[in-house]
Structures are given as structure tokens and as C-alpha cells.
Amino acid sequence: MSNISQVRSFNRTVTRQVGALEAHFLDTPRSLAACRLLFEIGPDGQDLVHLRASLGLDSGYLSRLLRGLEKEGLVRTKGSSRDSRIRRATLTSKGRVELDRLNRKSDTAAENLLNALRPSQRTILTEAMATVERLIISASVEIRVEPPASPAAHYCLDSYFAEIGERFESGFNPGLSPTHAPDFQPPRGYFLIAWLYGDPVGCAGLRLGPTFAEIKRMWVAPQSRGLGIGRRLLDRLEDLALQHRLSAMRLETNRVLIEAQNLYRSQGFREVPAFNDEPYAHFWFEKRLKSSKGKL
Amino acid sequence: MSNISQVRSFNRTVTRQVGALEAHFLDTPRSLAACRLLFEIGPDGQDLVHLRASLGLDSGYLSRLLRGLEKEGLVRTKGSSRDSRIRRATLTSKGRVELDRLNRKSDTAAENLLNALRPSQRTILTEAMATVERLIISASVEIRVEPPASPAAHYCLDSYFAEIGERFESGFNPGLSPTHAPDFQPPRGYFLIAWLYGDPVGCAGLRLGPTFAEIKRMWVAPQSRGLGIGRRLLDRLEDLALQHRLSAMRLETNRVLIEAQNLYRSQGFREVPAFNDEPYAHFWFEKRLKSSKGKL
DNA sequence: AGAAATATCTGACTATAGTCAGAATACTGT
DNA sequence: ACAGTATTCTGACTATAGTCAGATATTTCT
Numbered sequence: 001m002s003n004i005s006q007v008r009s010f011n012r013t014v015t016r017q018v019g020a021l022e023a024h025f026l027d028t029p030r031s032l033a034a035c036r037l038l039f040e041i042g043p044d045g046q047d048l049v050h051l052r053a054s055l056g057l058d059s060g061y062l063s064r065l066l067r068g069l070e071k072e073g074l075v076r077t078k079g080s081s082r083d084s085r086i087r088r089a090t091l092t093s094k095g096r097v098e099l100d101r102l103n104r105k106s107d108t109a110a111e112n113l114l115n116a117l118r119p120s121q122r123t124i125l126t127e128a129m130a131t132v133e134r135l136i137i138s139a140s141v142e143i144r145v146e147p148p149a150s151p152a153a154h155y156c157l158d159s160y161f162a163e164i165g166e167r168f169e170s171g172f173n174p175g176l177s178p179t180h181a182p183d184f185q186p187p188r189g190y191f192l193i194a195w196l197y198g199d200p201v202g203c204a205g206l207r208l209g210p211t212f213a214e215i216k217r218m219w220v221a222p223q224s225r226g227l228g229i230g231r232r233l234l235d236r237l238e239d240l241a242l243q244h245r246l247s248a249m250r251l252e253t254n255r256v257l258i259e260a261q262n263l264y265r266s267q268g269f270r271e272v273p274a275f276n277d278e279p280y281a282h283f284w285f286e287k288r289l290k291s292s293k294g295k296l
Numbered sequence: 297m298s299n300i301s302q303v304r305s306f307n308r309t310v311t312r313q314v315g316a317l318e319a320h321f322l323d324t325p326r327s328l329a330a331c332r333l334l335f336e337i338g339p340d341g342q343d344l345v346h347l348r349a350s351l352g353l354d355s356g357y358l359s360r361l362l363r364g365l366e367k368e369g370l371v372r373t374k375g376s377s378r379d380s381r382i383r384r385a386t387l388t389s390k391g392r393v394e395l396d397r398l399n400r401k402s403d404t405a406a407e408n409l410l411n412a413l414r415p416s417q418r419t420i421l422t423e424a425m426a427t428v429e430r431l432i433i434s435a436s437v438e439i440r441v442e443p444p445a446s447p448a449a450h451y452c453l454d455s456y457f458a459e460i461g462e463r464f465e466s467g468f469n470p471g472l473s474p475t476h477a478p479d480f481q482p483p484r485g486y487f488l489i490a491w492l493y494g495d496p497v498g499c500a501g502l503r504l505g506p507t508f509a510e511i512k513r514m515w516v517a518p519q520s521r522g523l524g525i526g527r528r529l530l531d532r533l534e535d536l537a538l539q540h541r542l543s544a545m546r547l548e549t550n551r552v553l554i555e556a557q558n559l560y561r562s563q564g565f566r567e568v569p570a571f572n573d574e575p576y577a578h579f580w581f582e583k584r585l586k587s588s589k590g591k592l
Numbered sequence: 593a594g595a596a597a598t599a600t601c602t603g604a605c606t607a608t609a610g611t612c613a614g615a616a617t618a619c620t621g622t
Numbered sequence: 623a624c625a626g627t628a629t630t631c632t633g634a635c636t637a638t639a640g641t642c643a644g645a646t647a648t649t650t651c652t
Contacts, residue, residue: 001426003410003418003419003422004403004406004407004410006422006425006426007406007409007410007421007422007425008402008403008406009429010425010426010428010429011314011406013429013432013433014310014314014428014429014432015314016436016493017432017436018307018310018311018314031637031638031639032638032639033638033639033640048599048600049598049599049600052599052600057640058639058640058641058642059599059600059601060600060601060602060603060640060641060642061639061640061641062600063600063601063602064601064602067601083598083599083648083649084647084648084649085598085599085600085647085648085649086598086599086600086648087599087600106304107300107304110300110303110304110307111300113303113432113435114299114300114303114435116434116435116436116437117431117434117435118524121431121434121524122299123299124427124431125303125427125428125431125432125435126299126302126303128424128425128427128428128431129302129303129306129424129428130297130302130306131420131421131424132306132310132421132424132425132428133305133306133309133310135413135417135420135421135424136309136310136313136409136421137309138412138413138417139409139410139412139413139421140312140313140412141412197312228414228417327607327608327609328608328609329608329609329610344629344630345628345629345630348629348630353610354609354610354611354612355629355630355631356610356611356612356630356631356632356633357609357610357611358630359630359631359632360631360632363631379618379619379628379629380617380618380619380629381617381618381619381628381629381630382618382628382629382630383629383630
């Protein structure tokens with residue numbers, strides 16, 4: 001079977017299976033959309049903006065679904081303190097009981113699937129499921145050029161600074177390593193964000209120099225590591241550097257970021273002597289870009 | 297992650313992905329249900345009974361969907377020659393063009409998923425998909441005791457006789473190896489049918505003797521082999537024989553049925569001297585049943 | 593301060609999906 | 623021959639899902 005027909009055959013089989021699992025919700029007095037909403041609100045509650053984005057709902061429709069759940073006494077909505085346009089939905093205690101019930105139902109449905117198999121097959125199935133899931137998620141990541149001052153960029157940079165602040169032996173003070181947003185905006189550079197299902201899960205900045213490009217602020221969200229996002233960010237940066245006919249990409253990194261160093265090496269970067277005096281750097285890397293014949 | 301939470305996480309991810317693929321149908325003027333119907337009718341046409349069963353549609357709903365497709369000029373229905381209650385839906389040439397278009401759209405959607413991955417990941421993904429699919433299908437097979445004269449039983453037996461008629465070196469004449477339906481019905485025996493999505497895909501008969509049980513008419517549909525159906529049929533037969541406190545199961549087989557002999561051996565059967573004069577048999581097998589202490 | 597953007601809600605609407613009862617017709621087993 | 627069963631169709635109905643155009647309140651930008 002070709003790859004494409006395997007994917008289509010898989011989709012047919014899995015749709016049927018998932019449909020059967022979803023049918024289990026139908027013995028509740030609630031619609032599937034309302035159940036999904038309960039799951040998405042979760043025990044800790046969620047802002048309506050987030051619910052709308054991650055379930056892809058029309059704002060009117062979401063509003064109506066929430067009114068329905070409120071009438072059932074499962075959900076409460078209240079304004080957020082920071083921004084009183086934003087409202088947050090939380091489960092009432094009755095709602096938490098109901099979510100538990102739905103979770104148990106889903107567990108049972110998954111268990112029924114597994115119970116029909118022999119123990120050795122169960123392991124094979126769940127391992128193959130993990131692989132499929134990881135690769136589908138990986139294929140769903142989309143990398144786009146974004147303004148470095150956008151909210152998503154701020155979110156990434158804040159997360160990045162928070163993480164290295166914890167990991168660097170000396171902590172991290174952004175003031176000592178300043179970078180200006182305009183450096184990462186055309187014409188002086190680029191800022192890439194990796195998106196997964198509407199959430200930013202990684203970023204990378206590129207600053208264009210006269211002969212080489214500098215990579216800065218490269219980060220992948222911890223829960224999304226191992227999906228090849230770092231690799232894809234580097235590939236895109238390389239494309240951009242090549243478009244500008246630069247002959248090399250350079251970056252510096254801190255010694256505690258072992259996994260980043262491995263990534264750079266596996267993507268063709270070589271360690272070079274220090275080319276700047278970045279205070280937090282211990283290693284400097286460079287990748288010569290092949291199809292370039294120096295600066296145009 | 298536990299097996300159960302892996303299954304649930306897989307379902308979430310895959311639902312999202314499949315939903316995205318299905319969204320591709322939405323740029324047609326047709327509903328998803330109508331598209332599924334076109335796929336199911338296929339280039340060769342299908343009886344309405346089959347469409348209703350395999351898509352799980354209400355007969356009124358199906359009727360209306362078909363009227364819609366007829367109005368669009370994509371489908372024709374005509375009475376069957378054998379039974380004029382049964383009607384058959386076939387695609388018009390315009391319908392075939394439309395089905396081709398849908399197929400190409402689906403191929404493109406599957407291709408987009410694969411194209412987001414590196415070639416090595418594509419192979420890993422499709423192999424894992426094949427594994428997941430095989431095991432889900434395998435878990436969806438249901439084995440039930442059925443009357444040996446039911447239409448499904450006839451379908452299995454006809455397929456079985458047709459297959460061995462082709463494979464046996466001497467052909468096969470059912471008259472020389474007679475078995476009566478009552479032998480496979482309680483209290484004298486059992487007839488098992490393996491069902492997959494409403495279609496019979498395998499069978500096995502058990503004839504209860506005074507001290508041992510005889511297995512007869514064991515068959516698995518060619519397109520469903522490798523799913524462990526034979527193994528599960530044998531397990532169920534063993535349960536039944538144990539319920540009747542029999543000490544052994546016996547069967548005979550033809551030398552060309554190599555895969556069957558491998559199955560028997562792997563399930564604990566041992567070759568024994570001929571215990572009957574079945575004309576088409578070359579090998580005789582027996583499995584002693586453990587928890588039994590002879591006939592009650 | 594004023595303009596533009598954002599978040600939510602409501603009312604009015606449409607499309608899709610599905611159910612159910614009954615009618616017409618044809619087949620099957622005895 | 624005839625009672626019982628199966629197939630399909632129609633009309634009448636409901637539920638679910640979703641869309642769209644404002645209205646309102648709030649925040650952000652300039």
C-alpha cells in the first residue's frame with residue numbers, strides 16, 4: 001500500500017473507532033459540543049478567548065453553549081481581574097463531578113478497546129499510537145514569520161527568559177544581553193514563531209549582518225520538545241539567510257544547554273572561536289551555507 | 297503514560313487531524329454525509345441495504361440523501377433483478393467524475409500531512425498507522441454463536457467450500473464430507489461466526505462428542521487474515537468445550553492448508569494418528585484440555 | 593481624549609443530521 | 623394462498639451545529 005493510501009485507510013478505520021467512542025457520550029442529556037466544552041474548561045477553568053480559539057467555535061455559539069451549561073448548574077463564568085472584557089469559565093462542584101463521570105466513561109471506552117486484545121498486542125498498539133500521535137503533532141506545527149513585538153512573541157520570549165533564568169548557573173538578566181525588537185523585523189532580520197493548534201510553542205530570531213546571519217532567542221516549549229521543532233526552525237532560518245545570500249549562520253550558547261548544542265551539531269553547525277563577547281555564552285557555532293557564494 | 301491515557305490522547309489528536317481532513321470536503325456544495333455516501337457507493341454501485349448497514353443510516357435519511365444526489369445527477373437507483381424490493385445505487389458518469397475529484401482531494405489532504413514530515417519520518421508514520429489500524433480492526437472483531445443455517449453462516453460456508461475447492465489438489469465435493477447443520481447447534485454443538493463491522497469474516501463449527509469435541513469448517517476471510525481471528529475462534533471453541541467438561545478437541549486438515557496447521561500447532565494442538573476416515577484429510581490434530589479431568 | 597481594536601452577548605437565521613410512524617410493494621416459508 | 627417479514631419511500635417532526643449582524647463594554651493605541 002502506498003503511503004497516501006495507508007494514511008487514508010488509517011483515517012477511515014480510526015474515524016469509525018473514534019465515532020464509536022464518541023457515541024458513549026450520547027447517553028448523556030448533553031450534546032457532543034457541550035461535552036467537549038466541559039473537557040476543555042477542565043478542573044482549573046479557562047478564559048472564553050482560549051475556549052473559542054482551541055475549539056474553533058463562533059463566539060455566539062460558545063456563548064449559547066455556556067448559557068446551557070450554566071442553566072444545568074455545571075459552569076460559572078466570571079470576569080477576569082486583569083482585563084474585564086475577558087471572562088473565565090470554571091466548573092462548579094456539580095460540574096467537576098460531571099467531568100469526572102465523563103472521564104470515567106472515556107476511560108472505560110478506551111479500556112474496552114484494549115481488553116479485546118492480548119496483553120502483548122496492547123503494548124504494541126499503544127506504542128504505535130504514541131508514534132502516530134507524535135508525528136501527527138509534529139506535522140501540525142506551523143512556522144511563520146511574526147512581528148517580534150506581537151503578544152505571541154512576547155509570550156515566547158518571556159518563557160525563554162524564565163527558563164534560562166532558572167537553568168543558567170549565574171541566572172539571567174535580560175538587561176545584560178539586550179536585543180531590540182527592530183533587529184528581528186525586516187529589513188534587519190526575522191522573528192519566527194512555531195504554532196501548534198493556535199498556541200505558540202517555539203521561536204527563533206535571525207539578525208542579518210553584512211556577510212552572515214546571527215541566530216538569537218531560540219526556544220521550544222518544554223512540552224513540545226522531541227517533535228523536531230528546533231530542527232524546522234533552523235531550516236527556516238537557513239532558507240531566510242540563503243534568500244539574503246549570506247554565507248553563514250552564527251550563534252552562541254550557554255554550556256548548560258546541552259540539548260541545544262546537540263541540535264546545532266546535528267544540523268551542520270561547527271564550534272568556532274568566540275566571535276562576540278556575549279556575557280552568557282560559553283560556545284560559539286557557525287554553519288557555512290552551501291549554495292551561497294558570499295554576499296551578493 | 298498509562299495505556300488508557302495513551303489511547304485517549306491518541307483519540308484527541310487523531311480526531312483533530314481527521315476533522316481537519318474532513319474540512320476539505322466543505323468547499324463542495326455537498327454535506328459530509330452525502331460525500332461519504334458517494335464514497336460508499338463507489339465505482340461499482342451498491343445495494344441500498346448495504347449502504348444503510350455500513351454507514352449506519354436510517355432508511356428515511358438514506359432515501360432523502362439519495363434523492364438529493366439524484367437531483368444533482370450524480371447517482372441513479374434501479375431495482376435489482378434478483379429481488380425487486382432491493383434497489384441498487386450506481387454512479388452516473390457525472391457521479392464518477394465527482395468521486396474522482398473527491399478522491400483526489402482526499403489524496404491531497406493525506407499528502408499535505410506527509411509533506412510536512414521528513415522522508416524518514418513518513419515511513420515511520422505510515423508503518424505505525426498500519427499497526428494501529430490492524431490492531432483496532434482486530435479488536436473490533438466480535439465472535440458470536442450463531443445458528444448454522446443463518447444467511448451469514450451460509451455465506452461463510454459457501455466461501456469456505458469455494459476456497460478449498462480451489463486449493464485442494466483433488467478439488468472438493470461437499471457431498472463426500474457431509475455435515476448436518478443440527479450437529480453445530482445446541483445441544484449437539486456450536487457454530488461461531490466472527491463479525492467485523494457487520495460483515496461475517498470467519499466461522500468455526502464445534503461438534504460435541506462423548507469425551508472430545510470435533511472442530512470443523514474453520515475459515516477466515518482472506519482479506520481478514522493476520523488479525524488473530526483464527527486464534528480467537530479457537531479460544532472460544534476451547535471455552536465451549538471446557539464448559540461441557542470435554543477432555544480434548546480434535547480436528548483434521550488437508551496438507552495444502554499450511555497456515556492452518558501452523559495456527560493449530562501454535563495454539564497447542566499436536567499431530568495424532570488418524571482418528572477418522574475423512575476423505576480430504578492428511579493430518580489429524582488433538583489438543584488436550586487442561587482444567588478438565590475427563591468427562592463429568 | 594478620541595479612534596480603533598477586542599471580547600462577549602443577543603436575536604434571527606440556516607444547514608445538517610437524524611428520528612419515527614405509516615404506506616406501498618415484494619418476497620419467503622409453510 | 624397467505625401470514626409474516628423485508629425493503630424502500632414519504633411526510634412530519636426534532637436536535638444539533640453553526641453563521642451573521644449588530645449592540646455593549648472595555649482596553650489599547652496614538
